[in-house]
Every structure is written in structure tokens, then in C-alpha cells.
Amino acid sequence: MTEQTKIERASEREFVVTRTVDAPARIVWEAWTKPELMKRWWVPRSMPMTLRSLEMDVRVGGGYRLAFGDEGTEAMVFVGQYKEVEPPARLVWTNEEEADGAVTTVTFEERDGRTLVTVRELYPSKEALERNHGAEEGLPEQFEQLDQLLLDLAKDG
Amino acid sequence: MVQYSAPHLDQSFGALSDATRRGVLERLGRSDASISELAARFHMSLTGMKKHVGVLEAAGFVRTEKVGRVRTCRLGLRRLDEEAAWIEFHRRIWADRFEALDGVVTDLKNKETAND
Numbered sequence: 001m002t003e004q005t006k007i008e009r010a011s012e013r014e015f016v017v018t019r020t021v022d023a024p025a026r027i028v029w030e031a032w033t034k035p036e037l038m039k040r041w042w043v044p045r046s047m048p049m050t051l052r053s054l055e056m057d058v059r060v061g062g063g064y065r066l067a068f069g070d071e072g073t074e075a076m077v078f079v080g081q082y083k084e085v086e087p088p089a090r091l092v093w094t095n096e097e098e099a100d101g102a103v104t105t106v107t108f109e110e111r112d113g114r115t116l117v118t119v120r121e122l123y124p125s126k127e128a129l130e131r132n133h134g135a136e137e138g139l140p141e142q143f144e145q146l147d148q149l150l151l152d153l154a155k156d157g
Numbered sequence: 158m159v160q161y162s163a164p165h166l167d168q169s170f171g172a173l174s175d176a177t178r179r180g181v182l183e184r185l186g187r188s189d190a191s192i193s194e195l196a197a198r199f200h201m202s203l204t205g206m207k208k209h210v211g212v213l214e215a216a217g218f219v220r221t222e223k224v225g226r227v228r229t230c231r232l233g234l235r236r237l238d239e240e241a242a243w244i245e246f247h248r249r250i251w252a253d254r255f256e257a258l259d260g261v262v263t264d265l266k267n268k269e270t271a272n273d
Contacts, residue, residue: 002259005252007244015247019255023262027269031261041257044250119251130243 012126017119025110028117029088032106033058042066049076060085064093100128172216177201178209182218182232189231192221 005019021028031037035056043051052067062082069075077097084092089108095101102121109116123129172178177199184190184198196206210230213219218233 002256005248005255007248007251009244015244017247017251019251021255021258021262023266027262027265028258030265031258037261037265041254041261044253045257046249046253117255 010120013123013129015121015129017121019117021115021117022113023115024113025088025108025115028108028115029091032091032108033087043068058082058085058091100124100131102129169216169218172212172218175209175212178213181206181209181213181230185219185230185232189229192228192230195230 003020003022005017007015007017010016031041033056035054038056039051039054042054043049049068052069054064054066056062056064058064060082062085064078064080064082066078067076068078078095080094080096080101082091082093083103084090084105088110091106093104095104100123102123105120105122107118109118121129173182180199181195184195190198192206192210193203195201195210196203199206201209210219210221214221214233219230220233221228221230223229
């Protein structure tokens with residue numbers, strides 16, 4: 001059975017994602033810190049983008065770089081730095097591709113062989129959080145349909 | 158704090174995934190209508206239209222009221238606002254990631270077991 005992924009706005013400038021993974025924390029940690037494993041799950045299925053390269057230097061002060069794009073291009077690059085690395089419990093990194101990027105904190109809490117993963121994304125401001133709508137990555141089709149429908153309803157109402 | 162959990166939004170998106178149901182919402186955006194008017198408008202049986210309206214009602218998009226023998230449908234109060242859309246966008250990203258992560262950790266666990 002697939003576990004439920006929960007997401008909530010913790011404050012105006014922070015959102016929190018929680019999900020239980022059926023594995024001990026040291027295994028989940030491995031999947032979050034080894035590039036060859038990370039590249040197998042990081043790109044969302046609903047956003048088919050090609051991950052061109054993934055470099056991760058997982059230690060305090062180490063950097064990471066993810067590049068997406070089609071043949072011969074790097075349409076999108078994500079970069080940042082690891083701020084805290086405490087295996088297998090806590091990982092903190094910055095998102096520096098934009099000036100007002102979030103700080104991402106991931107914690108791994110093991111209980112009875114399963115691990116609760118909590119991802120917190122803290123933005124410098126409410127506006128920065130809301131700007132990160134991801135529209136440039138192409139909203140899923142249903143979203144466009146929904147947007148259109150709401151526009152139509154507003155117009156008619 | 159408002160929490161947008163998966164079942165709640167799945168229900169919304171499920172309700173909106175059907176062209177007839179989206180048509181019904183557009184129609185109700187113009188004016189209230191009875192089930193039989195909607196059935197006629199969408200060339201559908203009363204029973205079929207009742208089902209569609211039921212799905213929309215369960216998701217909160219439509220309210221219905223029976224007066225005499227006529228059930229009138231109107232738009233519900235609930236709208237997916239911008240925040241809900243934002244949240245859902247990010248929930249999908251993370252739900253997709255975690256689903257794929259499940260596969261990776263299963264492989265890692267199997268490898269460990271094989272090496273024991």
C-alpha cells in the first residue's frame with residue numbers, strides 16, 4: 001500500500017511535507033545522499049524532464065548541482081550548498097538558483113523499522129514562497145483545465 | 158492552519174476529470190438548473206445525470222435542493238483557490254518523488270538481505 005504524502009503550510013513562508021517510508025533511516029538516508037540513487041527518484045513522474053547531470057558533495061559546506069534539459073541544453077539548473085549533514089537523521093541545504101530561494105531541512109525519524117521523513121521548505125518571505133509556483137515547469141494538464149474552468153466560472157458569475 | 162490532504166483533493170480532481178461534469182459546472186455558473194434540465198442539455202438519462210451531480214456534490218462543487226418533485230442544482234461554495242492549487246502542485250511533486258523513492262529503498266533492502 002502506498003503511504004500518504006501530506007503537505008501543509010506551516011506559516012506564511014514555510015511549507016512542510018511528511019511521508020512515512022517503509023525502511024530504516026540509514027537506508028532512506030542513503031537514497032537521499034547518493035547521486036546514483038537520488039537520480040532514480042527525484043524527478044517527479046508528472047513532470048517528465050530529463051535530468052542531464054547530478055552532482056552532490058554531501059558534507060557541510062559542500063555543493064550540489066542538478067541540471068535538466070533536452071539534448072545539448074541545460075534549460076534549468078538547481079544549485080545550493082549543504083549546511084547540516086547529520087547521518088542518518090538530518091540534512092539541510094540551501095536553494096541558490098534564485099536570490100530568494102528556500103532553505104530545505106529534511107529529517108528522518110525511525111520507528112519500528114520505518115522512517116518518517118519530514119521536508120521543510122522555509123522561504124525568506126511569503127512572496128518568495130508563492131512565486132515558487134513551478135509554472136515554468138509546466139503545470140499538469142488538469143491544472144490548466146481547472147484554471148480555465150475557474151476563469152470561465154468567474155466570468156460567468 | 159488548513160491542511161489539504163490527498164483524499165480531499167483527489168476527490169476534487171476526480172470530480173473535475175470528466176468533461177460532462179465540467180460542462181455541468183459551466184452551465185450552473187450561468188444559472189441554477191434542475192437535474193432534468195441538465196440531463197436534457199447533456200443528452201443524458203436522468204439516472205446518469207444524477208450520478209454526475211452526486212459526484213460534484215460530494216466534492217463540494219455543487220449544492221442541490223429538492224422542492225416538491227424538482228431537484229435544483231447550483232454551484233457549491235467551495236472553490237479551489239490559488240493556495241489550494243499551489244499546495245496541490247507541490248503535493249504532487251512530493252507524492253511522485255516518494256513513490257519512486259519507495260522503489261529505491263525496496264531495492265536497497267533486498268540487497269542488504271541478499272548480503273546477509
